[in-house]
Amino acid sequence: MAQLVSDFGHQLPPLLPSPVRSADADPFASLVGRRGRTGQAAGWTAVPAPLAVYRMTSEQVGGVWPLIAGDGLPPAGAMLGIDYLSGGAFSADPIGWTLDNVAGVTNPNMIFFGAPGRGKSGTVKMFALRQMAYGYRTLVLGDVKDEYEPLCRALQVQPHAVGHGLPARINPLDFGPLGNDWTRLPRAEAQRRAAMVFSRWLLLIRGLVGSQHVPFGPTAETAVGLVLRDLTGYTDGADRMREITIPQLWQALRAPSAELVDACRYADRQHFLDETRPVRDALGALVTGHLAGLFDAPTTVSVDWRAPIQSLSLSRLDPLGDEAVGVALTCLNSWGRAMTQLAEPGDLRIVIRDECWKQMRLGTDAVKSLDADLRLSRNDGCIQVVIAHKPSDMLTVGDAGSQAVAIAKDLLHLCATKVLLGQDDQIGDELSDLLGLSPMAEQIVTDWAAAARGRALWLVGSHVAKVQTVRTSLDVALTDTNDAITAPATGAVPASTEAR
Numbered sequence: 054m055a056q057l058v059s060d061f062g063h064q065l066p067p068l069l070p071s072p073v074r075s076a077d078a079d080p081f082a083s084l085v086g087r088r089g090r091t092g093q094a095a096g097w098t099a100v101p102a103p104l105a106v107y108r109m110t111s112e113q114v115g116g117v118w119p120l121i122a123g124d125g126l127p128p129a130g131a132m133l134g135i136d137y138l139s140g141g142a143f144s145a146d147p148i149g150w151t152l153d154n155v156a157g158v159t160n161p162n163m164i165f166f167g168a169p170g171r172g173k174s175g176t177v178k179m180f181a182l183r184q185m186a187y188g189y190r191t192l193v194l195g196d197v198k199d200e201y202e203p204l205c206r207a208l209q210v211q212p213h214a215v216g217h218g219l220p221a222r223i224n225p226l227d228f229g230p231l232g233n234d235w236t237r238l239p240r241a242e243a244q245r246r247a248a249m250v251f252s253r254w255l256l257l258i259r260g261l262v263g264s265q266h267v268p269f270g271p272t273a274e275t276a277v278g279l280v281l282r283d284l285t286g287y288t289d290g291a292d293r294m295r296e297i298t299i300p301q302l303w304q305a306l307r308a309p310s311a312e313l314v315d316a317c318r319y320a321d322r323q324h325f326l327d328e329t330r331p332v333r334d335a336l337g338a339l340v341t342g343h344l345a346g347l348f349d350a351p352t353t354v355s356v357d358w359r360a361p362i363q364s365l366s367l368s369r370l371d372p373l374g375d376e377a378v379g380v381a382l383t384c385l386n387s388w389g390r391a392m393t394q395l396a397e398p399g400d401l402r403i404v405i406r407d408e409c410w411k412q413m414r415l416g417t418d419a420v421k422s423l424d425a426d427l428r429l430s431r432n433d434g435c436i437q438v439v440i441a442h443k444p445s446d447m448l449t450v451g452d453a454g455s456q457a458v459a460i461a462k463d464l465l466h467l468c469a470t471k472v473l474l475g476q477d478d479q480i481g482d483e484l485s486d487l488l489g490l491s492p493m494a495e496q497i498v499t500d501w502a503a504a505a506r507g508r509a510l511w512l513v514g515s516h517v518a519k520v521q522t523v524r525t526s527l528d529v530a531l532t533d534t535n536d537a538i539t540a541p542a543t544g545a546v547p548a549s550t551e552a553r
């Protein structure tokens with residue numbers, strides 16, 4: 054001990070010689086007899102220790118004994134930063150949490166809330182990048198601000214940009230990843246895939262038609278389904294399906310064959326045309342309206358479905374309005390669904406929906422589709438990441454009391470992990486109401502997390518973590534989204550403008 058202390062420049066005080074004890078002294082000189090001592094007040098009695106008793110809730114315990122710390126989460130998955138409640142490193146592994154039932158996590162979905170510029174997208178990018186080391190692939194379902202481009206480039210993947218004047222075209226009726234190696238497939242597998250393709254297309258057309266506020270009833274569905282089978286050559290039993298486009302579908306609905314009218318059980322051709330007019334007009338908007346030239350030809354971008362990340366930049370669609378962005382997001386959603394349907398066991402994916410309200414505003418079908426994806430994530434090994442500013446964003450998807458709003462409210466409960474970055478006091482109250490936050494947790498969101506970027510309260514099932522995300526120098530370059538503001542001051546040209 055003296056050696057150890059001297060290494061640090063101190064010296065132990067010298068030991069005093071122990072007092073000399075008389076060896077002969079008998080410690081039990083006066084023994085007490087079996088009846089004890091006699092005399093007044095000479096006895097002994099047990100008295101309880103003078104303890105003060107306090108009663109408090111577990112929330113107040115932390116205030117009275119602030120040094121009590123909970124256990125952190127297991128150190129598995131993407132290490133993101135420091136958890137100030139446990140004092141340890143914080144790692145996120147939603148699939149691991151689900152499999153091990155950590156803190157009652159029952160699904161790997163994550164939802165991020167935070168005021169603009171708090172670092173939501175940055176945290177998600179770091180999460181995706183660090184999970185790649187564990188074999189996860191990332192699909193960005195529509196990059197509406199082109200902010201995932203630097204991340205893609207860093208991973209040697211060229212992001213695709215869609216917009217007027219650009220060569221990229223997206224065919225909503227593309228086979229997507231299901232089209233890979235189609236001809237070499239055994240017959241049963243080809244039939245299985247064909248069934249998946251047709252049901253996905255029908256869902257997609259329902260969404261596209263719904264985005265124009267036109268109902269898509271069962272009769273229209275039968276007509277469209279028959280036309281799709283006909284045009285692809287599936288009805289004739291061809292082993293190779295032809296790629297078709299929205300204009301071809303539109304044309305076929307405008308000039309129905311006698312067999313089609315008959316198969317849909319319309320009285321005559323005119324009856325068919327009258328009944329399917331709203332659907333035709335909604336599809337026509339994609340062919341002849343201001344969206345013409347974007348979604349009406351075969352896909353020209355070759356998306357590598359096996360790359361570590363895939364992203365489609367949509368910021369050039371912004372001037373065309375939310376509808377154009379919404380249509381692109383609907384198509385991408387459909388491709389994303391196909392990709393996860395095709396995934397083999399162990400093929401782990403992170404699907405990112407940044408600015409997700411843009412897609413949800415398209416209507417009930419878009420909300421239903423997101424709802425279905427979140428419910429399926431447990432089965433297809435997919436971490437669905439939804440990013441929004443505040444919970445009430447979700448409630449703007451429809452009229453109060455509508456089905457869309459009811460489903461949107463439920464979406465919160467389909468995400469076992471909720472990440473709450475800094476918010477104003479008012480939104481803090483809203484969060485507390487919807488998520489049942491304790492006053493202390495609400496304060497972390499409105500005070501501590503709002504004081505710096507990248508800070509968040511992580512609700513992992515029933516576990517709470519107070520996390521500061523730590524960026525490496527590489528992350529700083531990949532997550533910086535302030536270039537549009539800082540470029541004029543420094544005279545630098547933002548990277549995204551260069552690309553344009």
Ligand SMILES: Nc1ncnc2c1ncn2[C@@H]1O[C@H](COP(=O)(O)OP(=O)(O)OP(=O)(O)O)[C@@H](O)[C@H]1O
Nearest residue numbers: 169170171172173174175506507522532533534535
């Ligand atoms: N963990 C972090 N630590 C420090 N700064 C960060 C962190 N994450 C992001 N930032 C910085 O904060 C800025 C805004 O980040 P980001 O774009 O991710 O915010 P956001 O919440 O997604 O904003 P928006 O709602 O506008 O999409 C970025 O320029 C980035 O440099």
Ligand SMILES: [Mg+2]
Nearest residue numbers: 173174175407
């Ligand atoms: Mg963002």
